[in-house]
Structures are given as structure tokens and as C-alpha cells.
Amino acid sequence: MDPEQGKNPATRPQARLSRNQDGTLGVRLLGEWKLGDTLPSEQEVGQEILGASGRGPVHLDCKDLGHWDSSLISFVRKLEVFLREKGLELEKTGLPQGAQRLLRLASAVPERKETRKLTGGKSLLFRMGQRAVDAWQGSYEVAGFLGELTLAMGRLIKGKARFRFSDLLLVMQRCGVEALPIVSLISFLVGLILAFVGAVQLRIFGAQIFVAALVGIGMVRVLGAIMTGIIMAGRTGAAFAAELGTMEVNEEIDALRTLGIPPVEFLVLPRLLGLSLMMPLLCAYADLLGILGGLTVGVAMLDLNVQEYLRMTQDSVKLSYFWIGLFHSLVFGVLVAFTGCLQGMRSGRSASAVGQAATSAVVRGIVSIIMATAVLTYLCELLGI
Amino acid sequence: MSMAYGDFVVQRDISFCLHKGEILVVMGGSGCGKSTLLKHMVGLRPPSGGKVIYWGEDFWSLDEEARARILRRVGVLYQSGALWSSMTLAENVALPLRELTNLGQEEIREMVSLKLALVGLAGFEEFYPSEISGGMRKRAGLARAMALDPEVLFFDEPSAGLDPVSARRLDELILELRDSLGATILVVTHELASIFTLAENSIFLDSEAKTMIAQGNPRELLAESTDPRVREFLTRGGSAQAGLCLGACPGDREGKEGR
Numbered sequence: 001m002d003p004e005q006g007k008n009p010a011t012r013p014q015a016r017l018s019r020n021q022d023g024t025l026g027v028r029l030l031g032e033w034k035l036g037d038t039l040p041s042e043q044e045v046g047q048e049i050l051g052a053s054g055r056g057p058v059h060l061d062c063k064d065l066g067h068w069d070s071s072l073i074s075f076v077r078k079l080e081v082f083l084r085e086k087g088l089e090l091e092k093t094g095l096p097q098g099a100q101r102l103l104r105l106a107s108a109v110p111e112r113k114e115t116r117k118l119t120g121g122k123s124l125l126f127r128m129g130q131r132a133v134d135a136w137q138g139s140y141e142v143a144g145f146l147g148e149l150t151l152a153m154g155r156l157i158k159g160k161a162r163f164r165f166s167d168l169l170l171v172m173q174r175c176g177v178e179a180l181p182i183v184s185l186i187s188f189l190v191g192l193i194l195a196f197v198g199a200v201q202l203r204i205f206g207a208q209i210f211v212a213a214l215v216g217i218g219m220v221r222v223l224g225a226i227m228t229g230i231i232m233a234g235r236t237g238a239a240f241a242a243e244l245g246t247m248e249v250n251e252e253i254d255a256l257r258t259l260g261i262p263p264v265e266f267l268v269l270p271r272l273l274g275l276s277l278m279m280p281l282l283c284a285y286a287d288l289l290g291i292l293g294g295l296t297v298g299v300a301m302l303d304l305n306v307q308e309y310l311r312m313t314q315d316s317v318k319l320s321y322f323w324i325g326l327f328h329s330l331v332f333g334v335l336v337a338f339t340g341c342l343q344g345m346r347s348g349r350s351a352s353a354v355g356q357a358a359t360s361a362v363v364r365g366i367v368s369i370i371m372a373t374a375v376l377t378y379l380c381e382l383l384g385i
Numbered sequence: 386m387s388m389a390y391g392d393f394v395v396q397r398d399i400s401f402c403l404h405k406g407e408i409l410v411v412m413g414g415s416g417c418g419k420s421t422l423l424k425h426m427v428g429l430r431p432p433s434g435g436k437v438i439y440w441g442e443d444f445w446s447l448d449e450e451a452r453a454r455i456l457r458r459v460g461v462l463y464q465s466g467a468l469w470s471s472m473t474l475a476e477n478v479a480l481p482l483r484e485l486t487n488l489g490q491e492e493i494r495e496m497v498s499l500k501l502a503l504v505g506l507a508g509f510e511e512f513y514p515s516e517i518s519g520g521m522r523k524r525a526g527l528a529r530a531m532a533l534d535p536e537v538l539f540f541d542e543p544s545a546g547l548d549p550v551s552a553r554r555l556d557e558l559i560l561e562l563r564d565s566l567g568a569t570i571l572v573v574t575h576e577l578a579s580i581f582t583l584a585e586n587s588i589f590l591d592s593e594a595k596t597m598i599a600q601g602n603p604r605e606l607l608a609e610s611t612d613p614r615v616r617e618f619l620t621r622g623g624s625a626q627a628g629l630c631l632g633a634c635p636g637d638r639e640g641k642e643g644r
Contacts, residue, residue: 022457035496036486069534074495086576101565102503109505249470308570350470 011066015075017048018061019115023291025247026059026094033068041077046082057089062096073102144340148264149272151385156269162261163270171274175236177309181280182231187286190227191215191293208302212309213316215294220298221321222328224286226373228279229332233365237340238270241361244344245354263345272337280326287325320385328376335368396419399435399597401588403537408563408570408583410603412468413590414618419573422465423541427461428452428573436636439537457485460530464542467523468514474501475510481532500528504558520551527558527632531566534626539563540572543578556582577621589615 010031018026082088198214298304340361347357388395395418425432437444504524544552589599
């Protein structure tokens with residue numbers, strides 16, 4: 001085991017050519033054969049044997065062989081293959097018994113060629129085609145998942161959905177109360193930043209008071225919902241994907257299926273309901289904290305008084321804005337839960353696949369939030385609200 | 386050695402010696418602390434009292450680097466194989482070689498192919514653990530455990546979850562590896578067939594007594610032990626199973642030819 005052993009010339013692994021009295025060639029193996037030591041090259045030894053133009057079979061002589069490990073087996077295997085290609089046989093009876101047994105064991109189960117995978121480079125066209133087919137199949141899966149979810153919702157409305165009420169409460173706790181600290185921090189800071197940025201411009205016109213309107217409308221109508229949505233995508237969407245992905249790896253989802261319990265009903269429904277119910281509440285809370293952030297800047301920097309600021313906010317923020325904001329957050333809650341659960345249920349059965357599912361849930365969750373905002377804003381414009 | 390989780394004592398006053406080239410089986414009912422014992426021995430968890438001595442060195446009193454040096458001479462096959470799921474079988478076996486030796490790419494490739502061939506998985510290099518059967522995963526786990534030519538091999542429930550034929554083949558592979566590599570092997574199991582096939586020496590842990598209540602060759606224990614707990618375990622609660630196991634075992638493993 002001492003690494004220094006390999007450096008001693010007397011114990012260095014060596015393979016020397018010898019000629020037996022009957023004209024056959026032999027290879028004397030000497031020294032300590034240890035993993036990591038510089039071993040003789042089977043190519044060189046093989047070439048030497050060919051150059052000596054002796055008769056086969058080539059014998060192995062291990063009388064002076066010291067300790068050995070897999071490196072010896074590896075060398076003999078490679079030398080045997082080399083010699084066989086040149087039409088020479090290698091006689092291994094001179095090897096230690098243990099080594100002979102290992103060689104027999106290594107060749108006991110012949111390699112099944114049909115199992116070997118093609119890992120060579122694939123053409124660009126092939127990869128593009130593969131991507132297109134994958135994307136098409138992916139859209140089928142999304143449609144299938146949506147269909148299952150719709151059916152599950154139908155059963156929920158009929159009161160026949162199978163899930164544990166305690167799971168729903170747990171999800172509500174995790175998505176609601178436990179998310180309050182991070183939602184508080186982010187919303188307060190967003191309100192603060194919005195007021196800062198607005199104040200710089202509005203102060204030029206002596207219109208500082210309109211900071212209250214800017215922050216109020218911005219937060220209540222859309223920003224409160226968007227910020228909450230993004231927080232929940234990163235926090236809860238990823239957690240859903242990782243949780244369901246790990247369940248997929250551990251065959252827990254298969255266990256539900258074989259029991260005849262639809263996993264979408266049992267696992268996805270409580271998560272979707274829990275997050276969708278909590279999102280409007282979190283959004284209302286975020287609106288409040290955002291306004292508080294704006295108020296802090298208004299009072300501390302712009303010399304506005306609290307009553308003045310709140311009155312301006314009250315005058316500028318219509319109740320319909322508040323409902324629009326809540327509706328946004330409800331949609332975001334559904335989207336985040338949907339993408340999180342979908343990615344988790346589609347996850348592969350490896351640790352990295354679970355990681356990919358979680359990443360994908362966050363990215364797709366945020367993209368869908370932004371896209372939904374664009375669509376909803378356009379619809380509000382069309383409806384004149 | 387004593388083992389405990391907090392105030393809960395699992396086993397106390399366990400003392401045994403694993404001799405070079407020997408196969409020792411740690412047996413006992415579920416929950417008696419067999420796997421915990423293994424964790425103490427392979428450096429995953431320090432025991433609550435006592436010592437684990439490797440080649441004259443008190444393992445848990447050494448610093449981390451010295452412990453890692455000892456662990457390089459040890460291989461472990463986990464109950465589920467514990468293969469890294471995001472790596473192919475070849476990458477699984479190659480990782481210890483790549484990280485802990487100075488072998489070149491070509492040598493590592495050759496060594497991986499040798500180790501997989503030894504466990505009958507030649508040609509499965511590019512497969513991921515999720516694409517092969519449970520028995521194959523165990524054998525691949527064994528190939529990884531053997532990657533660095535360890536002097537001591539630990540097996541945690543090697544035949545658990547396998548069909549009888551696969552379990553038998555794995556047992557035979559363990560014997561063959563011991564005989565050809567001259568490795569020292571500790572097996573944790575409660576499978577009677579494996580116990581009678583593999584063990585030359587064994588220790589019996591009991592969850593009630595919270596200590597080791599028997600030691601020796603399980604065949605001799607079956608024939609001679611008067612302890613009802615040991616007899617009940619080895620006769621599968623008094624059934625004919627033990628006799629079946631004994632009859633199915635290779636009777637003669639003489640003429641071991643190591644290095």
C-alpha cells in the first residue's frame with residue numbers, strides 16, 4: 001500500500017521477455033503490481049514478442065512476482081487481446097491461482113453487445129428532430145396533465161375528490177403563514193424603491209404627493225401580485241417540483257397509482273388549492289406592505305405627513321384595482337402550482353432529474369407569470385378597467 | 386463497543402475481531418443494530434463508546450485525513466446499491482479511481498471495464514442505475530466498492546430484495562471474490578440462506594438483551610447452541626427452512642487459493 005514501493009527499481013512492476021528451451025516465448029512478470037504505479041505497456045511487450053518471432057503459446061512466468069492487484073489482471077487481459085489479434089495464444093497457467101480465478105470470473109459472463117449503447121456524436125439534424133419530437137410529446141403530457149387536473153376538479157366540485165384535508169391545511173400553512181416574512185421584506189422594499197424612483201422625477205415638478213398614487217396604484221393593481229407570484233414560484237413552486245420528483249424517484253407515486261388513487265387528485269389538488277387560496281391573501285398583505293414602504297419614503301424624505309399620504313392613496317386607488325390585483329394573484333397561484341406539480345410529476349428517476357424539475361418549475365413559473373400579466377393587462381385595457 | 390442514539394442504547398459491550406481473509410456475518414433480527422454497527426465501522430457515525438481498530442489504529446481517535454486513508458482500503462456495498470443516479474455505471478465505478486488515484490483516462494476505462502466484467506455487467510457501462518434491475522444495481526454497487534481493490538469489504542444486506550437465484554449468485558460472487566482477491570469480508574444480513582452460504586464466523590446481536598449473545602460458525606451454532614433465541618433465529622422459528630438452506634449450500638469450500 002505504500003506508494004513509495006512502486007518507485008523502488010527492485011519492486012517496480014516489470015514484464016521481461018524470455019525464451020524457453022522448447023522454443024516457445026515466455027513473459028516474466030516481476031515486482032509489485034499496484035494500482036497507480038507505472039505499468040509496462042502491453043503494446044510494447046506484445047511488439048517485443050512479435051519481434052522475437054517465437055512460437056506460441058506465450059507462457060507467463062510469475063515466480064518473481066510480488067504483491068499484485070487489479071492492475072495485473074488488467075495488463076494480462078490487454079496483452080491477451082493484443083496477442084490474439086496477431087494470432088498468438090497467451091497461456092495463463094503460470095499466473096497466481098487468485099489471478100486466474102479473477103480472469104475466469106471476468107470472462108464468465110460474456111459482454112452482451114446488444115446492450116451497449118450508442119454514445120457517439122449525433123448529427124445536428126438528428127438532435128433537432130429529437131428536440132422537436134420531445135417538445136411534441138411534452139405538449140401531450142401537459143395536455144394530459146391538464147385533462148387529469150380538470151377531471152380532478154370536477155370530482156372535487158362533486159365532493160368526491162380523494163385527498164387528505166390535513167394535506168391541504170399543511171400546504172396552506174407552508175404557502176401562507178410561513179411565506180409571510182419573505183413577502184413582507186420584498187413587498188416593503190419594492191414599495192420603498194418605487195417611491196424613491198418616483199420621487200426623483202416628481203420632486204422636480206413639486207408633485208411629491210403623487211408618489212402615494214404611484215406606489216398605491218402600482219402595488220395594488222399589479223406589482224403586489226407579481227412580486228408575490230415570483231416569490232412563490234421560487235419558494236413553493238420549486239418545493240412542489242422537488243417533493244413530487246423525489247416521490248417519483250422513490251416509486252411513491254407508482255404506489256398511489258397501483259392502489260387506484262389518482263396521484264393528480266391526491267397530490268396535486270391540495271397543492272393547487274392551497275396555493276391558489278393563499279395567493280390572494282398574500283397579495284393583499286403585499287399591497288399593504290408596499291404602501292407602507294412608500295409611506296416610509298414619503299414621510300422620511302419628501303416631508304409628507306401620514307394623513308396626507310394615506311388620503312392621496314385612498315383617492316387614487318380604486319376598489320376595482322384591488323380586485324384586479326387579487327385576480328392576478330389567483331391566476332399566478334394556479335400557474336405556479338400547476339408548473340411546479342407538472343414538473344415534479346414528469347421528473348426523471350435520478351437526483352439530477354429532480355434538480356432539473358425544480359429549476360424548470362421556477363423558470364417556467366416566472367415566465368408564465370410575466371406572460372399572464374401581459375395578457376391580463378391587455379384584457380383590462382380592452383374592458384376599460 | 387457500545388451503540389446508542391441519544392439516550393436510547395442499541396447495543397452494548399460488543400467485541401469481535403475480523404481476521405484477514407475471513408468472512409464474518411453480523412446477524413440478528415430487524416432493529417437489533419446491525420446496520421448501525423456497520424455505520425460505526427465504515428466511518429459514518431462514531432460509536433457512543435469503545436473503539437473500532439483497523440490495522441492496529443484506533444479509527445475514531447484519528448484525524449479526518451487519517452480516517453480517509455484507512456477508508457481507502459475499505460469498500461462498502463450499500464443495501465440499495467447507493468449508485469449515483471445521475472451517473473452511468475462506468476462513471477460510478479470510475480469516480481473513486483479518478484478522484485483517489487493518479488491513473489490516466491485509458492487505464493481508468495480499462496479498470497472500469499474489468500470491474501464491471503467481474504460482476505457480470507460487461508457491456509452495461511453506459512447504462513444509468515434507473516435503467517437496470519435491482520440485482521444488477523447491487524452488482525454494479527459491488528463493482529464500485531471494489532474499484533480501489535480494497536482489503537476489507539463490507540456488505541449491508543447483500544441479498545435483500547433479490548430473487549433467490551440472484552441472491553445465490555451474489556453470494557457465490559462474494560465467495561469467489563474472497564477466494565481470488567483474498568479480501569476480508571463483513572456481511573450484515575438476516576437472510577438464513579446467505580448466512581449459511583457465506584459465513585465462517587458470525588456474531589449474533591439481540592435487540593432484547595442489547596448485546597452480542599453468540600459468536601462462531603453459524604452451522605456450529607445451529608448444531609450446538611442452547612440459547613433459544615439463537616436457535617429460533619437459525620431455524621426460522623423452528624421451521625424446516627434452516628435445513629433447506631443448509632442442504633442448498635455448497636458443502637465444500639476447501640482449497641481456497643488466494644494470493
